[in-house]
Every structure is written in structure tokens, then in C-alpha cells.
Amino acid sequence: MNETHLVEYLSRASEHFPAMNNIYRPQLMTVEHIRDETPDVRTLRLAFQDKAVGEEFAFIPGQFGEYSVFGRGECVFAIASSPADRGHVECSFKLMGKVTTALRDGEIGDTIGFRGPYGNGFPLDELRGRNVFFAGGGIGMAALRALIEYCLHHRQEFRHITILNGARSVADLVYKEDMARWAEQPDVELVQTVDPGGETDDWDGEVGFVPTIMEQMAPKPDDRVAITCGPPIMIKFALLALERLGFPPERVITTLENKMKCGLGKCGRCNVGPVYVCRDGPVFTAAQLQNLPKDF
Amino acid sequence: MMCRMLHRDKLTAWLEELSRSGRRLIAPQREGNDAVFKPVETVDDITLDYVNTRWPVKEWLFPRSEPLLRYRYVGSSVELEQPDLGLEPQVIFGVRPCDAAGLAILDQVFITDYEDEFYTRRRSVTTVVGLSCTEPAESCFCTAVGLSPTSSEGSDMLLTPMGDDGYLVETLTAKGKQLLWEYGHYFGAGECGSKDLATKAIEAKMSRGATLAQGIGYSEELFEHPIWAELARKCVGCGICAYVCPTCHCFDIMDDADAWGGIRCRNWDSCAFSLFTQHASGHNPRPEQDGRYRQRVLHKFSYFPQNYGRVMCVGCGRCVTDCPVNLDIYAVAQAVLHIHDELHIDGKSHIAGEELHSEPHAREHNSLTSSRAAS
Numbered sequence: 001m002n003e004t005h006l007v008e009y010l011s012r013a014s015e016h017f018p019a020m021n022n023i024y025r026p027q028l029m030t031v032e033h034i035r036d037e038t039p040d041v042r043t044l045r046l047a048f049q050d051k052a053v054g055e056e057f058a059f060i061p062g063q064f065g066e067y068s069v070f071g072r073g074e075c076v077f078a079i080a081s082s083p084a085d086r087g088h089v090e091c092s093f094k095l096m097g098k099v100t101t102a103l104r105d106g107e108i109g110d111t112i113g114f115r116g117p118y119g120n121g122f123p124l125d126e127l128r129g130r131n132v133f134f135a136g137g138g139i140g141m142a143a144l145r146a147l148i149e150y151c152l153h154h155r156q157e158f159r160h161i162t163i164l165n166g167a168r169s170v171a172d173l174v175y176k177e178d179m180a181r182w183a184e185q186p187d188v189e190l191v192q193t194v195d196p197g198g199e200t201d202d203w204d205g206e207v208g209f210v211p212t213i214m215e216q217m218a219p220k221p222d223d224r225v226a227i228t229c230g231p232p233i234m235i236k237f238a239l240l241a242l243e244r245l246g247f248p249p250e251r252v253i254t255t256l257e258n259k260m261k262c263g264l265g266k267c268g269r270c271n272v273g274p275v276y277v278c279r280d281g282p283v284f285t286a287a288q289l290q291n292l293p294k295d296f
Numbered sequence: 297m298m299c300r301m302l303h304r305d306k307l308t309a310w311l312e313e314l315s316r317s318g319r320r321l322i323a324p325q326r327e328g329n330d331a332v333f334k335p336v337e338t339v340d341d342i343t344l345d346y347v348n349t350r351w352p353v354k355e356w357l358f359p360r361s362e363p364l365l366r367y368r369y370v371g372s373s374v375e376l377e378q379p380d381l382g383l384e385p386q387v388i389f390g391v392r393p394c395d396a397a398g399l400a401i402l403d404q405v406f407i408t409d410y411e412d413e414f415y416t417r418r419r420s421v422t423t424v425v426g427l428s429c430t431e432p433a434e435s436c437f438c439t440a441v442g443l444s445p446t447s448s449e450g451s452d453m454l455l456t457p458m459g460d461d462g463y464l465v466e467t468l469t470a471k472g473k474q475l476l477w478e479y480g481h482y483f484g485a486g487e488c489g490s491k492d493l494a495t496k497a498i499e500a501k502m503s504r505g506a507t508l509a510q511g512i513g514y515s516e517e518l519f520e521h522p523i524w525a526e527l528a529r530k531c532v533g534c535g536i537c538a539y540v541c542p543t544c545h546c547f548d549i550m551d552d553a554d555a556w557g558g559i560r561c562r563n564w565d566s567c568a569f570s571l572f573t574q575h576a577s578g579h580n581p582r583p584e585q586d587g588r589y590r591q592r593v594l595h596k597f598s599y600f601p602q603n604y605g606r607v608m609c610v611g612c613g614r615c616v617t618d619c620p621v622n623l624d625i626y627a628v629a630q631a632v633l634h635i636h637d638e639l640h641i642d643g644k645s646h647i648a649g650e651e652l653h654s655e656p657h658a659r660e661h662n663s664l665t666s667s668r669a670a671s
């Protein structure tokens with residue numbers, strides 16, 4: 001290659017590259033269905049506008065996505081739908097900041113962006129053949145919903161399923177329709193609880209914080225995995241409760257939710273020590289958390 | 297590796313020809329008291345009179361602000377457009393060895409797991425011509441992080457001043473060889489070994505030698521140690537240390553739009569800012585400056601080594617000179633290393649008299665060899 005050729009080659013370098021794989025480019029999704037779970041939690045059902053991508057799309061329960069409103073920004077939510085539900089994803093979000101306000105203002109038919117799936121997901125092999133105890137608080141139930149749906153879809157692979165669903169008040173309990181459906185399944189036990197003061201006159205569930213009710217239920221740690229998602233303060237006490245119940249930390253699983261931007265282990269803000277929540281998490285065992293700095 | 301000599305008198309002529317080769321030539325030029333990298337209009341503007349440039353070279357591969365996506369609103373839908381990277385072949389001349397090594401570190405970040413082609417495509421059309429140092433600044437400490445004033449990592453071609461004779465020219469990569477091949481008539485025979493003396497001469501002028509190259513081992517006791525509050529007390533959280541750092545790569549992604557469409561843009565960001573980690577709920581894992589400053593130091597000297605096998609600092613000293621409250625990362629890292637050794641060499645914790653249960657470990661059993669906590 002002589003000099004002229006080289007310079008020509010370099011000048012056309014961008015043409016010589018195959019189409020750029022832009023890791024920040026979202027898929028376009030159509031809002032197909034909106035369901036209000038609570039006064040401030042909403043679930044969106046999103047259809048891939050590119051049908052081929054939608055058919056190919058697969059994820060592990062516990063993985064998350066970057067959802068975006070064009071002009072407002074991106075936000076991280078768990079993928080809350082069943083992995084068996086092809087061509088769609090569902091997310092639940094709580095009205096909180098700029099992007100969730102814009103999402104809340106949206107309507108059926110709107111186009112939003114979605115990147116994912118990101119993160120590690122729940123360790124399904126650890127769960128198979130075991131009893132599974134789920135404890136979710138508030139919108140923390142979103143990540144668990146994908147996993148519960150997975151377990152019910154592959155029912156024979158899992159043993160007894162217990163679901164503890166907690167919220168501040170009766171009105172704040174998420175996934176009421178799903179809970180009713182799950183409770184009807186054979187060998188599934190559902191317990192719902194609300195924080196003291198959050199009960200109504202006709203409330204027939206438990207009253208008490210999730211960790212307290214957990215200890216009252218006293219699930220046996222034998223051959224059982226406990227998975228808990230919720231606000232940081234609930235997780236803190238839920239992990240202590242599970243420790244007291246005798247669960248080994250390797251069989252206690254939770255998720256961390258740190259502020260994220262890229263979701264790809266590059267932008268540098270979700271790290272807990274050397275671990276990036278977006279890339280190495282968001283799912284961790286209590287044993288793993290014990291070795292990490294308390295930086296979450 | 298091949299070595300050649302470039303006679304001092306021929307440097308300008310070579311740069312002149314290079315600037316007309318169809319590549320964009322970027323080189324240090326005067327801006328007030330500073331030297332800054334800018335595209336060259338005339339080679340007379342190029343300065344060789346600088347210890348280091350005002351800003352690291354990273355912005356020519358990882359701009360301070362760049363669109364990741366363009367979009368237009370079409371009814372209730374959206375059309376996406378790939379932003380034009382404006383890729384053109386470029387030669388960056390005069391990059392100090394510390395800055396060039398910084399690029400090697402950024403390479404690891406942007407290529408690992410998910411390739412960030414915004415960075416890697418720019419990198420692939422860029423030829424880095426390094427220029428070894430002859431006069432270190434007081435703040436320089438490249439030798440403490442395993443580099444040297446003449447180290448070649450990250451450069452495609454490296455020029456090392458050899459007194460009045462001119463420059464020893466090392467070609468280190470295919471891109472460097474290409475330059476040598478194209479402009480062979482400027483370069484005479486050179487002796488690779490002659491660089492050693494030059495290296496020794498300048499290293500002898502550097503006072504900050506104690507090693508940080510092995511990083512700092514992580515322990516919970518170190519993380520919780522009161523030294524962080526002590527060290528960070530004067531940090532004002534301005535973030536300049538990240539902006540002038542050749543290796544800092546944290547970024548924010550935000551949308552900027554009007555009624556017709558907009559861009560999704562990434563901007564340099566800094567762990568020194570309070571909003572950096574604040575959740576929408578208001579919860580902040582690092583609510584105080586000491587936690588944020590600890591993140592900066594441990595990311596560079598403990599976490600990054602665990603992930604990528606080297607410290608994330610090249611010893612350029614910019615953050616030392618630019619810090620408005622005189623926080624000196626070299627001194628800070630030495631202090632933290634000292635605490636680490638106190639905590640762990642004798643296997644005892646000095647925090648509140650508690651006994652530490654971990655095994656005593658010597659300096660070489662540092663974070664570089666420990667496995668990741670969770671992977």
C-alpha cells in the first residue's frame with residue numbers, strides 16, 4: 001500500500017467499518033397496555049416495534065433494562081414480565097423523578113426506548129429442586145415477579161413456593177391481580193402484610209413489617225432459598241431475620257439498586273468496591289454482600 | 297521494535313509534511329501560559345516548551361460531551377439517527393508518556409465486556425506520537441506507578457530527546473511503523489539502547505519514588521477507617537481532579553431536546569459530586585465528601601487493580617497542581633498505604649482496639665492478586 005492509498009484508506013475509514021454497533025442505542029417500544037398497581041406505581045406493557053428483535057429477545061429473571069422517554073432521559077427498572085412472554089417486556093415504576101413523571105404522563109401508543117437485558121439475573125440453577133421463599137416489599141416485588149412467573153411456568157422444576165408481599169398500606173400493595181392468580185396455584189402459599197397503621201377495616205392479611213412477618217412465618221432453611229427485594233431499609237432487616245432463621249448466607253439472595261447511567265460497566269457510578277451493580281449484579285447473595293464495602 | 301534518529305532540525309519539516317498528509321495533526325499549542333492539544337493550522341504554532349499539557353489527551357478520543365444518539369419526534373413515534381462521529385484519521389503529536397499510558401487504561405475500560413465503538417473507532421484512526429519528558433514537574437510521580445518519563449505504553453511512536461542530536465524514535469505498533477515507512481527520509485539510524493541513559497538522567501530528577509504500582513489492598517477495616525474523614529475534610533467536591541485526569545472515565549448520560557427532537561448525550565462526570573450516586577428516592581450511598589473521596593482513591597488504587605490488573609493512575613500530577621485545596625493524591629495514597637500496612641502487616645486492626653480476623657498479608661499479596669469479591 002503506498003502513501004496515497006493509505007491516506008485514502010484512512011480517510012474512508014468510517015466507510016470501511018461495518019455499521020456501528022452502538023451499545024447505547026435503545027430499541028423502540030410501543031406502550032401497549034397501562035395498569036395502575038397503586039396510587040403511585042404503574043405497570044407498562046411494551047411491544048418491540050422491531051418484531052424480529054422482539055422474537056429474539058430473551059432474558060433471565062432479575063435482569064433489568066434502561067427505559068427512556070426521548071427528551072427526558074433514561075431510567076433503570078427490573079424487567080417485571082415472564083421470560084416466556086415473547087415480543088414484550090413489562091416494567092413497573094414508581095412516580096419519583098423526571099423520567100418516571102414523563103412516563104406517567106404517557107399514553108397507550110407512545111414510543112419509548114428500551115436497552116437490555118443487563119446484569120446477571122437470579123441464579124436459577126441454585127433454585128431448581130429447592131423450596132423457594134420470596135419476600136418483596138413495595139416495588140421491590142417487580143424483579144421477583146419475573147422470577148415467580150418463571151417458577152410457575154416451569155413448575156415441576158421447583159418445590160414449595162412461598163410468597164410474602166408487603167407494602168406501607170393496603171392501597172400500596174402491588175400486583176393485586178397477579179397475587180390472586182399465584183395464590184390459586186397448587187403448592188403456593190401467599191402471605192400479604194402491610195406496615196402497622198397501613199391496614200383498612202376489611203384487611204384480612206397480616207399487619208407488620210416484612211422482616212417481622214418473615215420471622216413469624218419462620219420458613220425452614222432446609223433445602224430452601226430465600227429471595228428478598230425491597231427498599232434498602234427492608235433488605236437490611238430482612239437479611240438479619242433470615243440469618244436468625246438459620247439460612248446460610250449463600251442461600252439468601254437479594255438485589256442492589258444503585259444509581260446507573262450506562263448499565264454496561266463503563267460510566268462508573270454503580271460500583272460497590274470492585275463490583276459494578278449493573279454488570280456483576282444486580283443479584284447478589286448475602287454471602288457476596290458480606291465481602292463488599294457498605295457503599296450501597 | 298525499531299529505533300531511528302530524527303535530527304532536531306528535521307522535526308519541524310517532518311511535522312509540516314505530516315500536517316499536509318491528509319491526516320488531522322493535533323499538537324500542543326500555546327494558550328496563555330498553558331500548552332493545549334489543538335488541531336494544527338500552521339506548524340509554527342506547535343510548542344515544545346511544556347512539562348505537560350493543560351488537559352490530558354483523552355478528550356480527542358473521549359470528548360467531554362458527545363451525542364450517543366439523535367432522535368426526531370414523528371407523531372407519537374420517534375425516529376432514531378446514528379450520530380456522525382466525524383471520524384478522520386488523526387495523528388496526535390507530543391503526548392507525554394503518562395498521558396499515552398492513560399489511553400492504554402481507557403482502552404481496557406471501553407473494550408471490556410461491551411465494546412464502546414464511540415471510543416474504539418476514534419482510537420483506531422488515531423496515531424499517537426509520544427514525546428518523552430526531559431524535565432519533571434515537582435508534582436510528577438509516574439515512576440511511582442510503574443511508568444517512566446520515557447515509557448512507551450500507549451504510544452504508536454515515541455520520540456525521546458537525546459540532547460543536541462535530536463530525538464530517538466521508537467516505533468511500537470503497526471501505526472507507528474506506517475509513519476516511519478511513509479516518512480523514512482527524515483529518520484536516520486538510531487540505537488535503542490541509548491534511551492537508557494536519558495531515562496536514568498530524568499528519573500534522577502524525580503523525588504516522588506515510593507511505589508504505588510501494586511495498588512492498595514482492600515479491607516473492610518481500611519474502608520471504615522477514620523482516615524478518610526481526615527483526608528477529605530478539605531475537599532470541596534469541585535471535581536477538577538477527574539476532569540484533568542488522563543484515566544478518569546466516569547460519565548453522565550442525559551437528554552437535550554426541543555419540540556422537534558434532540559440528542560442523548562454523554563458528558564464527563566466526577567465521583568466528587570454529591571448527585572453522582574444519589575437515587576431518585578433521595579437515598580445516597582455516598583452522602584458525605586469523605587465517602588466520595590474514598591471512592592476516588594480506592595477506585596484508582598484498589599478496585600481498578602482488582603478488575604484490570606493495574607492502578608488507574610499514571611502519575612501526571614495534574615490533579616495535584618490543580619486542586620484548589622492542595623489535596624495531593626500521591627501523598628494521600630501513601631498515607632492510605634501506610635494505614636493499610638499498619639492494619640494488616642501484623643494482622644491486627646488498630647480501629648477501636650478491635651482484633652482483626654483476617655490473615656496477615658505482606659505487601660506483595662495485594663489487591664492485584666486477590667480475586668474479585670463477587671463475579
